[in-house]
Amino acid sequence: MAVYTPIGADDVREFLRHYDVGRATSFKGIAEGVENSNFYVETFDETAIPVSRQRFILTLYEKRVDPADLPWFLGLMRHVAAKGFRCAEPVAARDGALTGAIHGKPAALITFLPGLSVARPNVVEAAEAGRALAEFHLAAADYPLKRANALGPMAWREMGTRLRSKASVLDPGWAEILDRALALLAHWPTCLPAGPIHADFFPDNVFFLNNTFAGAIDFYFACNDFLAYDLAIALNAWAMDASGKPDRSMSAALLAAYHRVRPLLPAECAAFPLLAAGAALRFFLTRLMDWQESQGALVREKDPGEYARKLACHLAIARGVGSGPADANGIPDYGWNG
Amino acid sequence: MAVYTPIGADDVREFLRHYDVGRATSFKGIAEGVENSNFYVETFDETAIPVSRQRFILTLYEKRVDPADLPWFLGLMRHVAAKGFRCAEPVAARDGALTGAIHGKPAALITFLPGLSVARPNVVEAAEAGRALAEFHLAAADYPLKRANALGPMAWREMGTRLRSKASVLDPGWAEILDRALALLAHWPTCLPAGPIHADFFPDNVFFLNNTFAGAIDFYFACNDFLAYDLAIALNAWAMDASGKPDRSMSAALLAAYHRVRPLLPAECAAFPLLAAGAALRFFLTRLMDWQESQGALVREKDPGEYARKLACHLAIARGVGSGPADANGIPDYGWNG
Numbered sequence: 166m167a168v169y170t171p172i173g174a175d176d177v178r179e180f181l182r183h184y185d186v187g188r189a190t191s192f193k194g195i196a197e198g199v200e201n202s203n204f205y206v207e208t209f210d211e212t213a214i215p216v217s218r219q220r221f222i223l224t225l226y227e228k229r230v231d232p233a234d235l236p237w238f239l240g241l242m243r244h245v246a247a248k249g250f251r252c253a254e255p256v257a258a259r260d261g262a263l264t265g266a267i268h269g270k271p272a273a274l275i276t277f278l279p280g281l282s283v284a285r286p287n288v289v290e291a292a293e294a295g296r297a298l299a300e301f302h303l304a305a306a307d308y309p310l311k312r313a314n315a316l317g318p319m320a321w322r323e324m325g326t327r328l329r330s331k332a333s334v335l336d337p338g339w340a341e342i343l344d345r346a347l348a349l350l351a352h353w354p355t356c357l358p359a360g361p362i363h364a365d366f367f368p369d370n371v372f373f374l375n376n377t378f379a380g381a382i383d384f385y386f387a388c389n390d391f392l393a394y395d396l397a398i399a400l401n402a403w404a405m406d407a408s409g410k411p412d413r414s415m416s417a418a419l420l421a422a423y424h425r426v427r428p429l430l431p432a433e434c435a436a437f438p439l440l441a442a443g444a445a446l447r448f449f450l451t452r453l454m455d456w457q458e459s460q461g462a463l464v465r466e467k468d469p470g471e472y473a474r475k476l477a478c479h480l481a482i483a484r485g486v487g488s489g490p491a492d493a494n495g496i497p498d499y500g501w502n503g
Numbered sequence: 504m505a506v507y508t509p510i511g512a513d514d515v516r517e518f519l520r521h522y523d524v525g526r527a528t529s530f531k532g533i534a535e536g537v538e539n540s541n542f543y544v545e546t547f548d549e550t551a552i553p554v555s556r557q558r559f560i561l562t563l564y565e566k567r568v569d570p571a572d573l574p575w576f577l578g579l580m581r582h583v584a585a586k587g588f589r590c591a592e593p594v595a596a597r598d599g600a601l602t603g604a605i606h607g608k609p610a611a612l613i614t615f616l617p618g619l620s621v622a623r624p625n626v627v628e629a630a631e632a633g634r635a636l637a638e639f640h641l642a643a644a645d646y647p648l649k650r651a652n653a654l655g656p657m658a659w660r661e662m663g664t665r666l667r668s669k670a671s672v673l674d675p676g677w678a679e680i681l682d683r684a685l686a687l688l689a690h691w692p693t694c695l696p697a698g699p700i701h702a703d704f705f706p707d708n709v710f711f712l713n714n715t716f717a718g719a720i721d722f723y724f725a726c727n728d729f730l731a732y733d734l735a736i737a738l739n740a741w742a743m744d745a746s747g748k749p750d751r752s753m754s755a756a757l758l759a760a761y762h763r764v765r766p767l768l769p770a771e772c773a774a775f776p777l778l779a780a781g782a783a784l785r786f787f788l789t790r791l792m793d794w795q796e797s798q799g800a801l802v803r804e805k806d807p808g809e810y811a812r813k814l815a816c817h818l819a820i821a822r823g824v825g826s827g828p829a830d831a832n833g834i835p836d837y838g839w840n841g
Contacts, residue, residue: 173621173622173623174619174620174621174622174711175621175622175623177619189619190617190618190619191618191619192619193533193534193535193543194533194534194535195531195532195533195534195543196531196532196533197531197532205531205533207617277529279528279529279545280528280529281512281515281527281528281529281530282512283511283512283513284511284512285511285513373512374528
């Protein structure tokens with residue numbers, strides 16, 4: 166949520182010379198996306214017929230995004246957008262390139278996506294999010310390039326071992342939660358429907374207009390993994406509060422709406438509690454890492470405790486691995502009614 | 504340059520209910536203005552004929568702006584805008600109010616001003632800035648309300664005394680510069696043309712389109728004071744670099760363009776070196792204060808040293824107080840040619 170690299174009008178002017186969008190008439194650093202520097206840019210093209218005014222997001226990729234991955238991310242955004250999925254997408258420069266450079270950092274011009282993210286989504290919005298995520302999975306299914314999940318179970322084991330003592334310093338209960346979660350990874354599924362996943366489908370990355378899904382942003386954690394794992398990430402973010410308490414009506418709305426567009430297989434439902442625990446573990450670990458590394462830096466950190474509590478909740482549910490609860494329709498039910 | 508108060512779509516929706524602008528279709532925190540939280544807001548009014556899309560800046564006033572001063576600031580913006588001076592201006596709510604509240608903080612909806620600020624202005628832009636500042640002074644001259652300058656000579660004396668030992672810890676040379684500047688204040692002019700001044704007419708607060716002045720923002724240091732003092736603040740910001748070195752062609756462009764719109768009186772020219780020293784002292788002191796108070800906080804500080812060097816430069820010029828150099832046209836010349 167910060168502008169890391171300050172850029173000036175000259176930088177924008179120089180950058181836009183490579184695009185057919187006219188000249189910049191406004192630009193402002195914006196607080197959007199966690200990892201990159203983003204700028205709101207308005208352009209005016211007096212040579213177009215009719216004259217054209219457009220608005221864009223100019224993104225500068227900071228250190229957490231590997232420039233080698235950019236073609237994969239930007240290509241995925243274009244791929245799903247071409248299939249009708251609403252999302253921000255990169256604009257090609259005159260020579261066809263999707264990225265340029267500003268101050269030596271890779272930069273892309275991204276379409277401006279109208280809509281608002283909601284801090285406290287309601288059930289209508291949760292259902293919209295579920296539907297949209299399923300539509301994203303279907304639209305992305307034939308994206309030909311692959312990108313491994315750098316933040317998957319292998320990484321969790323390594324990070325968990327490395328951060329265990331730090332975790333127990335921050336909260337005495339966290340080491341035990343971590344141990345139980347890591348032990349459960351032995352049962353991690355090996356064969357479920359897979360494909361490109363968003364991997365960060367949190368409410369801040371989903372825009373609405375009038376309670377209707379208006380588009381998704383921030384695809385820079387996207388990778389190939391189990392589709393139901395992506396849904397589990399979303400469930401943790403949309404249907405559990407910061408205290409780790411699940412909201413049954415929100416989860417029902419999210420899961421049922423997803424299921425209507427891409428029906429979940431029995432194997433996915435059975436594995437869901439475990440996937441949800443893994444999804445919570447992933448954010449617990451990365452937040453723990455960020456919490457550790459940036460003390461005193463200029464970034465406001467997210468609380469690892471929120472995901473420790475969500476993880477503990479899923480661990481309780483996942484105790485009987487391979488026999489996750491399901492409702493009459495076979496959708497993970499989670500027994501959140503008691 | 505930061506969003507201090509995070510707000511959500513619900514807050515914006517609730518706030519906009521008091522305005523005739525339709526509903527929000529986009530909002531993003533932006534890095535604009537030093538002291539307040541600013542948000543880019545797009546609205547869509549489907550009940551208007553024709554349907555209307557607009558964009559605004561929503562400003563939340565943080566602690567450095569006294570809510571009691573807001574009617575003065577916002578009234579000034581409307582006053583000069585009504586006279587044709589291009590600037591951001593507050594939009595009135597349905598009941599006529601220029602401010603509302605979000606999260607208990609005063610908030611205003613401000614018109615979106617197209618244009619770009621330039622990090623390294625050229626002489627054409629410096630001349631435009633000089634012209635615009637003079638036009639602002641003329642447009643504001645009959646604004647009926649008064650607001651004393653809380654950061655004037657009286658405050659400098661108090662701050663200088665309080666911060667002297669801290670200054671000398673940061674740089675051994677600063678205490679002497681401070682002493683010389685404070686001694687010079689005995690000669691501060693008592694009678695020069697006065698009126699509302701912007702008091703922060705830095706390049707970041709001035710927008711351009713195609714090298715032409717496109718509007719001014721951030722009036723939250725505005726107050727009543729000597730008009731030539733406002734010009735001196737601008738001179739320090741536009742015509743001297745961070746090392747304190749004056750740029751003769753930039754100062755000539757700024758001062759001559761100002762002079763063409765509002766001719767400077769001989770008394771203003773004579774006092775100019777002293778006014779410029781005072782203007783440098785003002786920013787040296789506030790930067791010194793901010794530097795001291797916020798170590799470890801989340802704000803990137805501006806370097807007091809830049810203004811210590813500018814101040815030292817003016818002190819050398821102002822040695823013969825009351826007989827500042829002038830060129831053949833009577834415009835302060837500054838002897839920057841040697």
